[in-house]
Amino acid sequence: MAGEPQDDCLFCKIVAGHIPATIVRETETTVAFRDINPQAPTHVLVIPRLHYPHAASLAAAAPAVAADVLREAGEVAADEKLDHYRVVFNTGGGAGQTVFHAHAHVLGGRGLQWPPG
Ligand code: 5GP
Numbered sequence: 001m002a003g004e005p006q007d008d009c010l011f012c013k014i015v016a017g018h019i020p021a022t023i024v025r026e027t028e029t030t031v032a033f034r035d036i037n038p039q040a041p042t043h044v045l046v047i048p049r050l051h052y053p054h055a056a057s058l059a060a061a062a063p064a065v066a067a068d069v070l071r072e073a074g075e076v077a078a079d080e081k082l083d084h085y086r087v088v089f090n091t092g093g094g095a096g097q098t099v100f101h102a103h104a105h106v107l108g109g110r111g112l113q114w115p116p117g
Pocket residue numbers: 010019021022033034035036037038045089090096097098099100
């Protein structure tokens with residue numbers, strides 16, 4: 001069923017505590033943890049506890065939770081004392097999405113070029 005945990009999903013396993021992660025914030029609806037392969041001094045992933053394959057499907061099915069993800073991205077940036085930062089939702093393999101459980105990348109702590117290439 002839409003939103004239900006998926007056995008083969010890495011981020012559902014992190015939500016369930018079956019795979020360890022360095023969690024920096026948690027709410028009833030979201031978990032934020034450090035990326036295992038950081039691309040910037042701060043690189044935190046904010047995910048909904050619910051499983052949806054990408055940000056758009058999350059926003060369509062559970063808009064309040066999508067808003068929670070965005071708010072938590074801002075809270076992570078505040079916790080990390082980032083004056084400027086980027087929030088990225090890679091969507092589709094061609095755009096670099098490798099984990100098909102919606103997640104926001106919060107990147108900061110260095111200068112960021114645009115577009116990334
Ligand atoms: P995507 O490429 O789908 O936008 O982002 C997935 C992110 O998950 C990547 O930046 C990758 O480094 C991160 N990642 C993959 N496996 C793990 C893991 O086991 N633990 C953590 N903390 N991050 C992971």
